[in-house]
Amino acid sequence: xxxxPAQKMDPARRxxxxxxxxxxxxxxxxxxxxxxxxxxxxxxxxxxIRPPGALPENDFLASCIRCGxxxxxxxxxxxxxxxxxxxxxxxxxxxxxxxxxPCEMCDDIPCVxxxxxxxLDKGLTDIDDARMGLAVLIDQExxxxxxxxxxxxxxxxxxxxxxxxxxxxRHNERSGHHAIFMxxxxxxxxxxxxxxxxxxxxxxxxxxxxxxxxVARAPSAEHYKLGWxxxxxxxxxxxxxxxxxxxxxxxxxAAPGGFEAEGAFQPTFKLPTxxxxxx
Amino acid sequence: xxxxxxLPVGHEAIRDKGLIRAHxxxxxxxxxxxxxxxxxxxxxxxxxxxVKGNLSGSLTFEVLPLTDPFILLQGMVxxxxxxxxxxxxxxxxxxxYALIGGRMYCSWVCPINAVTDTAAWAHRRLDLPKGWQxxxxxxxxxxxxxxxxxxxxxxxxxxxxxxxxxxxxGLIFGVGFAWTFVVAVFLFDLFVARRGWCSHICPVGAFYxxxxxxxxLRVSAEKRAACDDCMDCFAVCPEIHVITPALRGKDEDxxxxxxxxxxxxxxxxxxxxxxxxxxxxxxxxxxxxxxVRARPKQTRKIGEAA
Ligand code: SF4
Ligand code: SF4
Ligand code: SF4
Ligand code: SF4
Ligand code: SF4
Numbered sequence: 001x002x003x004x005p006a007q008k009m010d011p012a013r014r015x016x017x018x019x020x021x022x023x024x025x026x027x028x029x030x031x032x033x034x035x036x037x038x039x040x041x042x043x044x045x046x047x048x049i050r051p052p053g054a055l056p057e058n059d060f061l062a063s064c065i066r067c068g069x070x071x072x073x074x075x076x077x078x079x080x081x082x083x084x085x086x087x088x089x090x091x092x093x094x095x096x097x098x099x100x101x102p103c104e105m106c107d108d109i110p111c112v113x114x115x116x117x118x119x120l121d122k123g124l125t126d127i128d129d130a131r132m133g134l135a136v137l138i139d140q141e142x143x144x145x146x147x148x149x150x151x152x153x154x155x156x157x158x159x160x161x162x163x164x165x166x167x168x169x170r171h172n173e174r175s176g177h178h179a180i181f182m183x184x185x186x187x188x189x190x191x192x193x194x195x196x197x198x199x200x201x202x203x204x205x206x207x208x209x210x211x212x213x214x215v216a217r218a219p220s221a222e223h224y225k226l227g228w229x230x231x232x233x234x235x236x237x238x239x240x241x242x243x244x245x246x247x248x249x250x251x252x253x254a255a256p257g258g259f260e261a262e263g264a265f266q267p268t269f270k271l272p273t274x275x276x277x278x279x
Numbered sequence: 280x281x282x283x284x285x286l287p288v289g290h291e292a293i294r295d296k297g298l299i300r301a302h303x304x305x306x307x308x309x310x311x312x313x314x315x316x317x318x319x320x321x322x323x324x325x326x327x328x329x330v331k332g333n334l335s336g337s338l339t340f341e342v343l344p345l346t347d348p349f350i351l352l353q354g355m356v357x358x359x360x361x362x363x364x365x366x367x368x369x370x371x372x373x374x375x376y377a378l379i380g381g382r383m384y385c386s387w388v389c390p391i392n393a394v395t396d397t398a399a400w401a402h403r404r405l406d407l408p409k410g411w412q413x414x415x416x417x418x419x420x421x422x423x424x425x426x427x428x429x430x431x432x433x434x435x436x437x438x439x440x441x442x443x444x445x446x447x448x449g450l451i452f453g454v455g456f457a458w459t460f461v462v463a464v465f466l467f468d469l470f471v472a473r474r475g476w477c478s479h480i481c482p483v484g485a486f487y488x489x490x491x492x493x494x495x496l497r498v499s500a501e502k503r504a505a506c507d508d509c510m511d512c513f514a515v516c517p518e519i520h521v522i523t524p525a526l527r528g529k530d531e532d533x534x535x536x537x538x539x540x541x542x543x544x545x546x547x548x549x550x551x552x553x554x555x556x557x558x559x560x561x562x563x564x565x566x567x568x569x570x571v572r573a574r575p576k577q578t579r580k581i582g583e584a585a
Contacts, residue, residue, distance in 0.1 A: 026420070062429075090439065
């Protein structure tokens with residue numbers, strides 16, 4: 001500090017401060033641009049499915065160094081590295097498009113073994129535990145099985161046939177005396193390998209598609225208590241849900257327990273018509 | 280040697296040492312860059328999988344893992360602790376460059392180097408003005424910025440724009456629009472800022488520079504007394520400022536180029552017709568007398584055509 005109050009700043013010091021301010025400002029601007037790009041890269045397109053064992057997208061972007069070793073060790077050329085401007089996934093990161101080449105669910109999971117960083121989690125040792133995505137019968141208007149024909153291709157190619165995908169029989173309302181075998185995916189078993197999507201016989205797009213879990217599933221409504229699930233008391237060990245009375249009409253809100261049963265609940269006032277009850 | 284020659288950059292060296300010796304390290308460097316690239320291309324092109332992956336991470340002969348330490352560092356500040364394989368790979372790479380000079384990566388391995396060298400060469404041929412010159416420390420600012428953005432965003436940030444990995448990955452795995460980034464670097468160096476990318480901006484170069492701060496392998500201006508001020512070394516060196524302290528030093532100053540910015544490219548060795556420079560180690564203390572004659576201030580423009 002000089003004795004005189006510094007009217008004129010030492011030129012060297014001023015230059016230093018100016019440079020520092022300029023450098024910091026420049027980097028802040030560039031940094032914000034980069035930040036924006038990072039956020040942009042997070043918008044993984046729904047058709048880009050990550051390899052088995054991939055960490056959740058946010059962690060994946062922190063851990064994948066884009067070396068492509070997973071791509072190289074995939075024996076079926078399933079995986080590709082995203083190219084800038086061509087594929088929507090963050091540039092250089094691995095993904096696959098189920099409709100092109102699905103994952104064959106190798107027993108030894110070579111892609112996971114190859115990953116040097118753990119972006120593909122080494123904790124995944126049984127490929128059946130993979131959750132790359134979830135198959136969804138997305139077009140129930142064109143799926144041949146849904147139309148009442150027998151196609152079944154997606155069901156037959158599924159490596160976890162009758163577990164991940166089942167054919168649920170229901171009445172064919174159109175013909176009146178046939179069955180519809182509805183392909184039905186079970187999220188607790190489906191690995192998202194995409195073999196069903198790949199083999200769907202429809203031209204171009206498939207009626208069944210593998211979607212990222214975040215798109216395919218709605219978060220469960222935790223605050224709803226499903227009375228038919230056992231051991232699900234409102235407050236553990238203390239408050240239990242009231243059990244429904246047996247008998248017909250038990251789900252009739254106007255008359256819980258039903259009207260017919262002897263001594264059953266009778267509403268204090270009746271709605272005008274029986275048909276209108278409960279509407 | 281009293282008559283000052285005014286030949287274009289490098290011509291004296293070619294005249295005195297022959298074409299090959301005057302480009303020895305340039306040729307070796309291009310060979311080395313081609314070699315490292317071909318190692319990665321052997322697999323995809325010829326099915327010989329000695330090396331898998333790319334410069335960001337690779338596996339050689341199924342045993343030797345190598346990882347780019349700067350990319351791994353970004354992932355780590357972004358909050359991911361990598362598997363042992365990647366850590367070991369990064370340590371090996373870091374150790375090698377700490378020994379031989381971090382920016383050896385820049386001049387002997389990095390594929391962008393050929394692009395920016397070409398831009399610099401064209402810049403000299405076209406005798407363009409040096410243009411905007413970012414401040415000396417810009418690359419460290421950029422490096423810090425990259426780490427901060429990685430930490431804040433939780434993603435490996437620089438890989439979204441890094442022209443090095445885009446070019447390298449593009450060549451090995453297929454190019455999308457990655458070439459636009461490479462062209463951008465070329466145009467930037469040619470028209471906006473001479474030697475702008477590698478010598479001022481690139482955070483990867485900055486990181487490797489820091490890594491090789493204490494490196495063993497160094498260029499020395501041991502025969503600086505013989506310097507005839509032709510300025511050719513300044514014309515070809517991508518990091519001009521590193522030469523002055525060594526070349527223009529007094530008897531008691533070290534002739535070693537100790538700045539971590541020096542890329543150990545050896546172009547100064549090539550281009551010097553009187554063999555002032557050579558490679559040595561940082562502990563080499565051979566006496567190196569400074570120049571005795573006082574010379575008039577050099578006026579020739581270093582940008583004159585080569
Ligand atoms: S499990 Fe097999 S087929 Fe599927 S992505 Fe990995 S290596 Fe490829
Ligand atoms: S092996 Fe791992 S780090 Fe390399 S590209 Fe694949 S997921 Fe990313
Ligand atoms: S393969 Fe396609 S059309 Fe056939 S049942 Fe499956 S979803 Fe329907
Ligand atoms: S400064 Fe950057 S782009 Fe230039 S050679 Fe070095 S690493 Fe490559
Ligand atoms: S001093 Fe010599 S070796 Fe170092 S960067 Fe310059 S030309 Fe290359």
